[in-house]
Amino acid sequence: MKRFRLCRRAIPVLLLLAIVLPARADNDVITDFPGADVNIGERLFLETRFSQYFFTNALGDANAVVPGDPIMATLQTTNGSVPGPFAGQAMNCRQCHIVDEVGYGPFGNHTLGNRTYADFARRSPIPARDDGQTITPRNSPTLVDAVLPRDTPLFLHHDGQFASAHDLIIATLTGRNYGWKPEEYATAVHHIATIIRDDDGMGYLAVDARDSRFRVLETFLGSYQNVFAGFNNYLGSYIFDPRGLTANLISPQYRLDMRYASDDEILETIASLIETYLKNLTFSQATNGVDFVGVGTPIFNGSPFDVFLIKNNLPQRPATNETFAQYSGRLLQMVTALPNPQFVTDPADGLFETHTQKFQFGQVELAGLKIFLTGKDSPRGNGQANVGNCVTCHSLPAFTDFIFHNTGATQAEYDTIHGLGSFNQVDVPGLAARQANHNAYLPPTPNHPYATGIFETVPTQAQPGQVDLGLWNVYENPDFPAPQPGLRQILPRLMGVTPPQIENAEMLSQQFVFSGAKGPPDGIYYILASENALLPTTNWTIIATNTFDPQGHFNFSTPVAPGTAQTFYKLSLQMPTPAKALPRTIALFKTPTLRDLAHSGPYLHTGRLDSFEDVIRFYQDFSVKARLGEVRNADPELREIFLDDGAILPLAAFLRSLNEDYTD
Ligand code: HEC
Ligand code: HEC
Numbered sequence: 001m002k003r004f005r006l007c008r009r010a011i012p013v014l015l016l017l018a019i020v021l022p023a024r025a026d027n028d029v030i031t032d033f034p035g036a037d038v039n040i041g042e043r044l045f046l047e048t049r050f051s052q053y054f055f056t057n058a059l060g061d062a063n064a065v066v067p068g069d070p071i072m073a074t075l076q077t078t079n080g081s082v083p084g085p086f087a088g089q090a091m092n093c094r095q096c097h098i099v100d101e102v103g104y105g106p107f108g109n110h111t112l113g114n115r116t117y118a119d120f121a122r123r124s125p126i127p128a129r130d131d132g133q134t135i136t137p138r139n140s141p142t143l144v145d146a147v148l149p150r151d152t153p154l155f156l157h158h159d160g161q162f163a164s165a166h167d168l169i170i171a172t173l174t175g176r177n178y179g180w181k182p183e184e185y186a187t188a189v190h191h192i193a194t195i196i197r198d199d200d201g202m203g204y205l206a207v208d209a210r211d212s213r214f215r216v217l218e219t220f221l222g223s224y225q226n227v228f229a230g231f232n233n234y235l236g237s238y239i240f241d242p243r244g245l246t247a248n249l250i251s252p253q254y255r256l257d258m259r260y261a262s263d264d265e266i267l268e269t270i271a272s273l274i275e276t277y278l279k280n281l282t283f284s285q286a287t288n289g290v291d292f293v294g295v296g297t298p299i300f301n302g303s304p305f306d307v308f309l310i311k312n313n314l315p316q317r318p319a320t321n322e323t324f325a326q327y328s329g330r331l332l333q334m335v336t337a338l339p340n341p342q343f344v345t346d347p348a349d350g351l352f353e354t355h356t357q358k359f360q361f362g363q364v365e366l367a368g369l370k371i372f373l374t375g376k377d378s379p380r381g382n383g384q385a386n387v388g389n390c391v392t393c394h395s396l397p398a399f400t401d402f403i404f405h406n407t408g409a410t411q412a413e414y415d416t417i418h419g420l421g422s423f424n425q426v427d428v429p430g431l432a433a434r435q436a437n438h439n440a441y442l443p444p445t446p447n448h449p450y451a452t453g454i455f456e457t458v459p460t461q462a463q464p465g466q467v468d469l470g471l472w473n474v475y476e477n478p479d480f481p482a483p484q485p486g487l488r489q490i491l492p493r494l495m496g497v498t499p500p501q502i503e504n505a506e507m508l509s510q511q512f513v514f515s516g517a518k519g520p521p522d523g524i525y526y527i528l529a530s531e532n533a534l535l536p537t538t539n540w541t542i543i544a545t546n547t548f549d550p551q552g553h554f555n556f557s558t559p560v561a562p563g564t565a566q567t568f569y570k571l572s573l574q575m576p577t578p579a580k581a582l583p584r585t586i587a588l589f590k591t592p593t594l595r596d597l598a599h600s601g602p603y604l605h606t607g608r609l610d611s612f613e614d615v616i617r618f619y620q621d622f623s624v625k626a627r628l629g630e631v632r633n634a635d636p637e638l639r640e641i642f643l644d645d646g647a648i649l650p651l652a653a654f655l656r657s658l659n660e661d662y663t664d
Pocket of ligand 2: 406604
């Protein structure tokens with residue numbers, strides 16, 4: 001969708017190209033560096049030779065044609081398997097993150113429909129090795145909006161294992177999804193670099209794939225070596241003058257001279273280019289939204305829901321200085337008070353090409369929106385009985401808060417296999433025991449290639465006790481240092497510690513007095529003081545340690561002698577130690593976006609739910625269980641969901657109104 005091909009800027013270039021270029025289907029050309037990086041990033045995303053299967057079958061020839069990896073012959077769907085779009089080849093990113101291969105656009109085979117860079121499987125099949133692993137532990141998520149700018153640290157994978165797309169890409173290319181075992185990391189790196197060095201640019205991907213999108217001016221020049229060099233002929237001049245002719249070039253910061261580049265430099269550059277491609281995958285936005293390289297604030301406009309907001313002059317995103325919670329509260333008030341809602345109808349306001357549903361937002365969708373936005377503190381208008389509380393975690397406008405919660409998805413799967421209540425019985429070690437025996441409990445990595453990963457496992461009848469605990473695998477795991485600072489930053493939110501409200505602060509006869517509410521009941525807080533408000537908190541002085549009362553109130557006073565320097569005060573909450581926090585990360589998973597869900601089912605990290613209605617019934621069930629105290633480590637917000645059967649139809653209609661025509 002967000003493939004920017006800027007043709008207007010370069011008319012003389014285009015004329016020249018019209019003569020030189022072999023016919024390109026889309027007949028336009030990428031004239032800017034970011035566009036070129038995205039293009040080569042996509043080629044690398046589709047590259048099938050980085051895999052361990054290719055490595056063992058090509059016998060050192062980077063351009064060999066090998067018999068296809070059997071895993072690529074088919075695609076798994078929830079109804080059996082279909083022919084794979086990359087049959088006859090080896091693993092690539094697109095096998096598990098499909099877009100239009102089996103769908104609508106010009107490249108699809110018009111069978112199963114488009115995807116938003118997810119696949120059709122509950123869990124994705126991986127290349128066979130002798131380790132018994134056959135599928136990914138989790139459902140493949142959409143990649144559209146996955147690296148959207150946000151006000152929280154970036155976490156990738158359902159469990160937040162990665163803090164950057166860069167690290168994720170390197171780990172994926174050299175990891176089990178590509179057939180590599182953890183102990184083969186060094187071999188993988190060298191093999192991948194060798195493909196880039198030795199590629200002759202004559203393969204199907206470089207020449208013909210996707211309507212020759214990756215072909216360069218003269219086919220024989222399309223080797224990675226040339227592209228990565230920016231067509232430098234190594235004698236100091238470009239094969240083509242890049243000032244006049246920038247088709248398919250590469251940004252200067254990514255140029256590599258293959259005569260000198262190390263394996264690591266090559267891998268780093270591949271990761272940067274694929275990352276540029278990922279940043280470019282966004283849902284439809286206004287032009288002043290996120291730009292090409294992912295900078296800016298998204299103003300979504302592609303779904304019937306977005307069109308409804310636009311038609312009714314409703315705010316499409318939080319105002320400056322407004323929190324997501326305040327924005328959704330305001331939006332709920334505004335939609336409840338709409339005197340005369342302007343509905344979205346098909347075809348007057350739009351129509352879908354990639355969905356069979358109508359492009360509409362009417363009464364039913366509006367009712368669903370209200371349930372979605374209603375939370376525990378919302379005013380209940382018109383006897384509204386249903387409280388979705390969905391927006392607390394699926395914050396608008398991206399429909400995710402980008403952090404982690406336990407909705408009960410892991411427990412639902414485990415208990416289905418091992419019996420009701422069995423997840424509560426799973427023996428999970430504490431921090432000290434876990435750190436003392438890394439291999440017994442934590443996932444395998446190149447540092448610990450023989451670790452069992454029993455808590456990052458698809459549960460099966462045969463292996464009681466093996467389950468997927470999500471964030472628990474990552475939190476304070478020394479093999480995953482990158483996400484730890486971000487996790488520390490969001491820890492108060494993960495622990496459900498919301499900042500207490502200061503209700504009163506005043507000077508009373510040479511005493512500074514302040515009081516408030518909504519602290520954690522009986523929780524500990526510190527009062528910090530500083531004469532300089534700008535100093536980092538760690539440099540403030542702790543002047544008192546107190547506890548909130550059982551209702552979460554606090555009250556503090558300190559004498560202030562007349563004439564002393566101005567002092568600033570801060571209230572700071574005591575956070576649980578890592579040992580205390582670890583059990584509370586059990587079964588937490590990252591909140592996914594809800595945009596265009598019809599293109600990314602089945603749902604949840606388990607891939608067990610097939611329809612929106614199934615997911616809503618799951619929330620009905622688990623909110624009741626959470627109130628009964630039957631959900632292990634339930635998110636407190638789960639208890640605040642109240643849905644009767646009348647909520648299913650409108651909520652599902654609302655989720656459908658978030659669909660859009662996502663095409664490549
Ligand atoms: C064999 C299937 C498979 C292949 C191949 C694969 N992925 Fe994934 N991808 C997944 C699965 C499954 C997840 C979820 C992983 C998890 O949470 O543990 C995922 C997660 C991701 C995410 C995180 C999204 C988010 O919102 O957290 C990104 C980004 C991603 N993949 C990019 C890639 C790239 C780039 C490649 C190629 C280098 C690739 N994937 C190859 C299956 C695959
Ligand atoms: C406490 C936070 C929270 C609340 C409240 C919440 N969700 Fe979720 N939602 C999540 C998380 C986290 C996941 C991923 C769970 C997993 O895969 O383990 C999720 C997953 C989903 C999915 C599946 C998406 C996918 O791509 O797999 C849908 C649909 C969904 N939620 C809709 C809703 C609706 C509708 C409501 C309100 C009734 C709601 N959620 C309330 C946090 C929440």
